Amino acid sequence: MYDLTDVLDFEALESVRPGSNILVSGPAMSGKEDLAMSMLADGAEHGQGSLIVTTGDRAENVLEDFLERAPDADESTVSVVDCRGDGSRRGEATATGSYVYHVSSPGDLTGIGIGITECLEYLHNNGAESGRFALTSLSTMLTYTDRKTVFKFCHVLSSRFDSAGYLGLFTIDSSAHDDQTLQVIKQAFDGMIEIREDEGRREARVLGLAGQPTEWQEF
Amino acid sequence: MTGSETPVVLIVEDEPDVAETYNLWLADDYEVRMAGSGDEGLAELDDEVDVVLLDRMMPGLSGDEVLERIRERGLDCRVAMVTAVEPDFDILEMGFDAYLCKPIRSQQLHETVENLLDRSAYDDLLQEYYSLVEKQATLEATKSSAELADNEEYLELRERVEELESELSDTLGGIDNDEDFIATLRGLGDVEE
Numbered sequence: 001m002y003d004l005t006d007v008l009d010f011e012a013l014e015s016v017r018p019g020s021n022i023l024v025s026g027p028a029m030s031g032k033e034d035l036a037m038s039m040l041a042d043g044a045e046h047g048q049g050s051l052i053v054t055t056g057d058r059a060e061n062v063l064e065d066f067l068e069r070a071p072d073a074d075e076s077t078v079s080v081v082d083c084r085g086d087g088s089r090r091g092e093a094t095a096t097g098s099y100v101y102h103v104s105s106p107g108d109l110t111g112i113g114i115g116i117t118e119c120l121e122y123l124h125n126n127g128a129e130s131g132r133f134a135l136t137s138l139s140t141m142l143t144y145t146d147r148k149t150v151f152k153f154c155h156v157l158s159s160r161f162d163s164a165g166y167l168g169l170f171t172i173d174s175s176a177h178d179d180q181t182l183q184v185i186k187q188a189f190d191g192m193i194e195i196r197e198d199e200g201r202r203e204a205r206v207l208g209l210a211g212q213p214t215e216w217q218e219f
Numbered sequence: 220m221t222g223s224e225t226p227v228v229l230i231v232e233d234e235p236d237v238a239e240t241y242n243l244w245l246a247d248d249y250e251v252r253m254a255g256s257g258d259e260g261l262a263e264l265d266d267e268v269d270v271v272l273l274d275r276m277m278p279g280l281s282g283d284e285v286l287e288r289i290r291e292r293g294l295d296c297r298v299a300m301v302t303a304v305e306p307d308f309d310i311l312e313m314g315f316d317a318y319l320c321k322p323i324r325s326q327q328l329h330e331t332v333e334n335l336l337d338r339s340a341y342d343d344l345l346q347e348y349y350s351l352v353e354k355q356a357t358l359e360a361t362k363s364s365a366e367l368a369d370n371e372e373y374l375e376l377r378e379r380v381e382e383l384e385s386e387l388s389d390t391l392g393g394i395d396n397d398e399d400f401i402a403t404l405r406g407l408g409d410v411e412e
Contacts, residue, residue: 019393089312113404114312117397151352152345152407155387156394163395183356187380 019162026195044073049123049131107144231260
């Protein structure tokens with residue numbers, strides 16, 4: 001079971017089943033990616049593997065940022081799939097022992113899949129028997145491909161993480177899409193962490209993971 | 220794959236003895252078609268074919284070229300490449316769905332075909348699942364929750380969506396195989412209903 005309460009204190013996040021996929025949804029600049037990365041860093045500090053798929057930031061920046069959040073992490077169990085590559089698909093270990101895979105575009109689903117496969121193998125070989133996955137962000141993917149493909153992509157990924165026993169976190173910018181698109185994408189997930197900003201205060205609630213939706217709570 | 224009909228397997232193999240052996244193994248469970256060359260193989264291909272067993276090394280049109288044509292034609296079939304060499308990790312990059320190393324045993328051939336058919340079933344289910352989810356989302360985005368609670372069509376839809384969800388997780392029981400994972404992702408963009 002995965003305990004996320006060190007990052008976000010909700011009872012529903014106390015013991016999340018391995019293989020769960022959670023959508024982290026909120027408007028722009030509301031701290032969704034920050035939250036997802038903190039949840040990964042928390043796992044890394046406890047010896048779990050970390051796999052990040054980034055559609056926006058370069059792999060080096062993502063790694064640097066991540067290791068600042070998780071200074072005690074074993075770097076050989078941290079990996080990044082960077083979807084802003086140079087046209088080729090290639091993976092390599094960094095000087096400090098993390099693993100980075102480059103894919104040409106956020107629309108290259110096969111390439112992303114190969115990257116995830118190689119990263120999972122790398123993490124496993126380095127002793128990570130469980131792990132957390134984050135994809136930032138589905139909104140970028142939706143600009144490269146349609147919602148039907150993104151929905152199915154999420155479903156296939158969730159099936160893969162189910163087998164691997166990983167916890168998956170996917171962020172989406174709720175202010176960038178119409179209601180129907182959000183409704184469709186939501187269906188591919190086991191649960192959702194929703195974020196909103198109210199007069200400068202950030203609030204979150206959890207839906208779908210354990211029982212009724214929770215109340216909004218400041219974080 | 221279409222429901223209850225017997226799945227169709229096409230064997231493309233230039234050595235008649237080898238082709239006949241595969242045929243003997245598979246004929247009880249599947250409708251088998253045989254082609255002795257790449258060109259014949261392409262001629263035998265249509266919507267009915269579920270799985271192609273494709274020999275890689277053939278005189279004339281090679282297996283790689285046949286595979287390329289199959290993908291170009293956008294046919295919804297699964298291709299198992301039959302090779303004499305052990306492939307490396309880079310096979311994930313190539314466009315086939317499975318590979319088999321010669322010599323092949325009966326059980327191995329059966330398992331491969333069965334696995335590829337399961338994967339097609341997963342694709343079909345996912346396709347249906349998506350179209351219902353899309354409908355559900357349309358209703359949820361346009362109607363109030365009170366209206367939804369009274370709407371017969373919506374309630375049936377939700378029930379079917381839930382059924383499909385569990386069918387989907389039963390079909391592959393979680394994709395635990397790298398090849399299955401990549402092949403399923405590869406298929407996502409191409410298949411339209």
